[in-house]
Amino acid sequence: MSGTLRVLPLGGLGEIGKNMTVVEYDGRIVVVDTGLSFPAPDQLGIDLVLPDFAYLRERADDIEAIFLTHGHEDHVGALPFVLRQIGERAPLPPIHGGALTVAMVRSKLDEHRMKDVPIYEVEPGKPVETGAFSVEAIKMAHSIPDSYAVALTCELGTTLVTGDYKFDQTPVDGVPADVSRLAELGREGVLVLCGDSTNVDRPGIAVSESSVGPELERVFARCEGRIVVTSFASNIHRVQQVIDAAAALDRKVSLVGRSMRKNLNIGRRLGHIEVPEGILVGAAEVEDFPDEDMVVISTGSQGEPLSALRRMAHGDHPQVELHDGDTVMFSATPIPGNERAVNETIDRIYQLGADVITARDAPIHASGHGYAEELKLMVNLTRPRYVMPIHGDHRRLRLHARLAEAVGIEPGAVFRSENGLPLEVSERGARLGAPEQAGMIFVDGVDVGDIEDVALRDRRTLSADGIFIVVATVSAQDGQSVAAPEIIFRGVPFLEQTDGFVDEIRSAVDDSLARSAKEEVHEISLLQDHLHDDVARFVYDRLRRRPLVLPVVVEV
Numbered sequence: 001m002s003g004t005l006r007v008l009p010l011g012g013l014g015e016i017g018k019n020m021t022v023v024e025y026d027g028r029i030v031v032v033d034t035g036l037s038f039p040a041p042d043q044l045g046i047d048l049v050l051p052d053f054a055y056l057r058e059r060a061d062d063i064e065a066i067f068l069t070h071g072h073e074d075h076v077g078a079l080p081f082v083l084r085q086i087g088e089r090a091p092l093p094p095i096h097g098g099a100l101t102v103a104m105v106r107s108k109l110d111e112h113r114m115k116d117v118p119i120y121e122v123e124p125g126k127p128v129e130t131g132a133f134s135v136e137a138i139k140m141a142h143s144i145p146d147s148y149a150v151a152l153t154c155e156l157g158t159t160l161v162t163g164d165y166k167f168d169q170t171p172v173d174g175v176p177a178d179v180s181r182l183a184e185l186g187r188e189g190v191l192v193l194c195g196d197s198t199n200v201d202r203p204g205i206a207v208s209e210s211s212v213g214p215e216l217e218r219v220f221a222r223c224e225g226r227i228v229v230t231s232f233a234s235n236i237h238r239v240q241q242v243i244d245a246a247a248a249l250d251r252k253v254s255l256v257g258r259s260m261r262k263n264l265n266i267g268r269r270l271g272h273i274e275v276p277e278g279i280l281v282g283a284a285e286v287e288d289f290p291d292e293d294m295v296v297i298s299t300g301s302q303g304e305p306l307s308a309l310r311r312m313a314h315g316d317h318p319q320v321e322l323h324d325g326d327t328v329m330f331s332a333t334p335i336p337g338n339e340r341a342v343n344e345t346i347d348r349i350y351q352l353g354a355d356v357i358t359a360r361d362a363p364i365h366a367s368g369h370g371y372a373e374e375l376k377l378m379v380n381l382t383r384p385r386y387v388m389p390i391h392g393d394h395r396r397l398r399l400h401a402r403l404a405e406a407v408g409i410e411p412g413a414v415f416r417s418e419n420g421l422p423l424e425v426s427e428r429g430a431r432l433g434a435p436e437q438a439g440m441i442f443v444d445g446v447d448v449g450d451i452e453d454v455a456l457r458d459r460r461t462l463s464a465d466g467i468f469i470v471v472a473t474v475s476a477q478d479g480q481s482v483a484a485p486e487i488i489f490r491g492v493p494f495l496e497q498t499d500g501f502v503d504e505i506r507s508a509v510d511d512s513l514a515r516s517a518k519e520e521v522h523e524i525s526l527l528q529d530h531l532h533d534d535v536a537r538f539v540y541d542r543l544r545r546r547p548l549v550l551p552v553v554v555e556v
């Protein structure tokens with residue numbers, strides 16, 4: 001037993017999203033989760049943010065398997081990109097996950113036109129042998145069915161990656177987290193615990209998912225007009241409870257939003273959701289029923305730009321027109337970063353005359369992540385030798401480290417890592433190793449690029465300060481300006497009020513060209529550089545702004 005176990009987080013630490021953890025023994029790799037995150041407001045024109053997985057590309061030959069804890073985008077979203085890149089270098093490793101995870105990932109891979117990917121459903125209690133590791137899935141409760149923790153056992157010991165979890169005692173599907181298996185692992189000896197930190201800052205215990213249904217029904221009963229409920233489409237148990245509450249009050253249900261309908265179909269096929277006969281109504285028929293007979297379940301709980309609810313809020317949905325008497329219920333809370341979009345959506349809904357009820361007004365939402373007491377329970381059940389908090393920003397990782405110490409883990413055995421920083425464990429002990437490449441890569445349409453992307457900086461400049469295009473025509477002989485420079489500008493703030501400014505720029509351009517001609521600068525790109533610097537300085541002096549300056553020099 002001379003080997004070293006390495007637990008290398010490539011995403012999800014110091015941030016919310018793009019979770020990815022590499023577990024490695026004797027050079028053989030198992031990847032747990034391949035998540036993505038969504039762009040911040042200043043990442044203009046970027047569609048998706050992925051973890052930088054150069055490490056996996058380099059080590060493609062050594063990857064024995066990929067395990068997915070559950071089907072949320074921050075755990076599976078990067079999979080097509082990861083597979084495409086490692087597939088260029090080695091045969092694809094087998095991918096394992098719960099039944100719903102597998103179904104959702106299959107449909108995602110279909111959209112990416114990726115066929116023949118080896119995906120398998122895990123069965124709790126039946127470990128998968130990968131070579132270096134025996135990998136076992138342990139049932140957990142979360143806001144999406146078929147969520148699992150992953151226990152990876154090598155000859156040195158067991159690493160437990162919890163995935164997202166809560167210890168819900170009364171989950172909607174009646175199957176709580178497998179507490180007894182966790183305790184058993186603890187008795188057998190857990191070497192490293194990597195635990196979800198999302199709700200470490202909330203004291204106590206998260207309320208049970210099954211408490212939401214009766215609350216929904218209570219609020220529904222008070223509504224006289226149409227009801228629109230928005231929630232995550234993947235929260236199939238929540239959708240079930242909305243349908244049950246509607247059925248209890250003799251209302252019909254219509255699902256709007258593509259992912260809502262898609263997940264309902266997958267959930268029905270897997271037996272995760274039961275829909276009473278005759279209750280579902282197509283989106284096109286919503287207006288045919290009296291308002292007091294309808295419940296609409298909609299995507300858009302995060303204020304996503306193209307979602308059904310956002311379109312309703314802007315009076316732009318083809319089937320559902322919000323009006324006086326409607327009630328829109330947010331059965332979800334905004335993920336950090338989405339608050340503004342959600343608030344804007346809410347205010348638009350008020351403008352249309354409808355009412356809004358959020359989780360702050362009534363207990364119509366339950367978090368899928370356990371609170372502090374549940375995180376303590378996890379540590380106490382598994383009694384790990386070492387703890388490495390994952391899945392949280394720096395504040396949450398720190399709080400989680402303190403929490404582990406509070407329940408008796410020695411401070412020296414708690415490791416606060418970051419993306420790219422591996423925890424290395426051998427028989428002699430544990431320490432953080434040398435950093436590996438980690439960070440983020442952007443997906444812009446179909447292109448995948450890195451963070452140094454100049455395009456992003458230009459987009460930021462364009463959105464803030466606009467652009468000047470300067471077209472100068474110079475003589476090929478002596479570099480003298482031979483025609484009045486043309487100035488085109490777009491999106492430059494407050495320029496309208498600055499009369500004669502364009503004429504002033506023109507003369508600044510002429511001055512710059514004259515100076516270059518005197519210095520005998522003839523090379524076009526150099527001329528353009530000088531012109532850029534001179535014009536940019538002039539504009540900054542006058543406007544105190546830094547628009548993008550694009551010089552075009554034409555020789556005649």
Ligand SMILES: [Zn+2]
Nearest residue numbers: 072074075164
């Ligand atoms: Zn997550």
Ligand SMILES: [Zn+2]
Nearest residue numbers: 070072142164
């Ligand atoms: Zn999750």
